[in-house]
Amino acid sequence: MSDSLIHRLLPRHLGLIRSIADKGQISLAANALAITQPAASRMLAEIERMVGSPVFIRTPKGMEPTPVGSVLARRAHTVLEEIRETAREVEAIKKGHTGVIRLGAVTGGAVGYVVPAMRVLKEEAEDADFHVDVAPSDALIADLLSGHHDFVLGRVPWGTDARQFALTGAFAEDVDLLVHRSHPLANAELLPITDLVHFPWVMQAAGAPVRRAVEAAFISQSAPIPPNIVNTTSLLVMIAMLASSNAVAPMSREVSELLCQDARVAGLTTLKIALPIRVEPYHLIEIKGKRLSPLSNRMKHLLLEEYERRSLGAAGELPIT
Structure with a gap:
């Protein structure tokens, strides 16, 4: 997994990883993100090409993260929360509510x-x-x-x-x-x-x-x-x-x-x-x-x-x- 590939992961990629990990089904993750299931499947394939490794495996119980997927899901939660907090701080500063x-x-x-x-x-x-x-x-x-x-x-x-x-x-x-x-x-x-x-x-x-x-x-x-x-x-x-x-x-x-x-x-x-x-x-x-x-x-x-x-x-x- 090269640095150049990891750096290409976008917030929307991280959001999908986190959603699949939470929901256990790609269809449920797609619904939560307001995208179609085929779009979610294409995005997951794109992520796995970037990472160079499977991120989730399909089981009778649903989608389970691989060891790589577990790391990405955990980090995705942190990164996405940081992005949301940054957006909240920026908006607060723009409105004069902090600083x-x-x-x-x-x-x-x-x-x-x-x-x-x-x-x-x-x-x-x-x-x-x-x-x-x-x-x-x-x-x-x-x-x-x-x-x-x-x-x-x-x-x-x-x-x-x-x-x-x-x-x-x-x-x-x-x-x-x-x-x-x-x-x-x-x-x-x-x-x-x-x-x-x-x-x-x-x-x-x-x-x-x-x-x-x-x-x-x-x-x-x-x-x-x-x-x-x-x-x-x-x-x-x-x-x-x-x-x-x-x-x-x-x-x-x-x-x-x-x-x-x-x-x-x-x-x-x-x-x-x-x-x-x-x-x-x-x-x-x-x-x-x-x-x-x-x-x-x-x-x-x-x-x-x-x-x-x-x-x-x-x-x-x-x-x-």
Whole structure:
């Protein structure tokens, strides 16, 4: 049995071998494969010429495999199952139901948009492999340019040529000021931000979007920037500081709602400030011309669907009178 002959065996040949071995009759095998018995007989003769050996022998009980036939039947089952599995995987990839997705997001975008979209996509594609990084925009854009991310939810940093990107949406980001429930101002109403100057603060370093928005709020009220600031990007450090002091921590609303939804976890609450604080919007950012996989494209559409839903909801809100 030469390699050149074996390599000429096709899936239809293997299917017939396996079917005859299972059914024990060439007529039954032909019916199972939806071909005529004469066609099945011709194909079996073709197989035996390729192999150079009988594959089945006829007995009073039906068709029984020869030793060569037994090997071929066993291998045929494995090969055919591999072919079927390959076809299923290819179809799943084409439909966006499997594969790998790598994306990054600023904290508010990760909590408010990525997690809900990922939950929906996991129901459609439970075998999909997700890699989600949460980081400041400069790190996200650097990873996007290096090919580490398919796309990101973030902002184009100052000094970066925005012409190389495709930007979609303008995701609004409101800021809440978090404190512990025991904070002296926890129950105050319409609190002027100027009353918070002399409290300790814990927030990201100077230049971070949330930090800039908080500083702008103080400047707009002709108030000095709080002098007592702990700089950190760690959410755990922020929570620990809030739980053990009268510190104030600015966070995107999506994160604050997540932390405050169960007060027993950290005992946190938001201050009721008089004037809202809003950060410059972030965007869904891609490299221009980069083709996304079906899975990444599905994730992108889920994010944008949620964005459109929220945008329409905000547009439809009526002012309170």
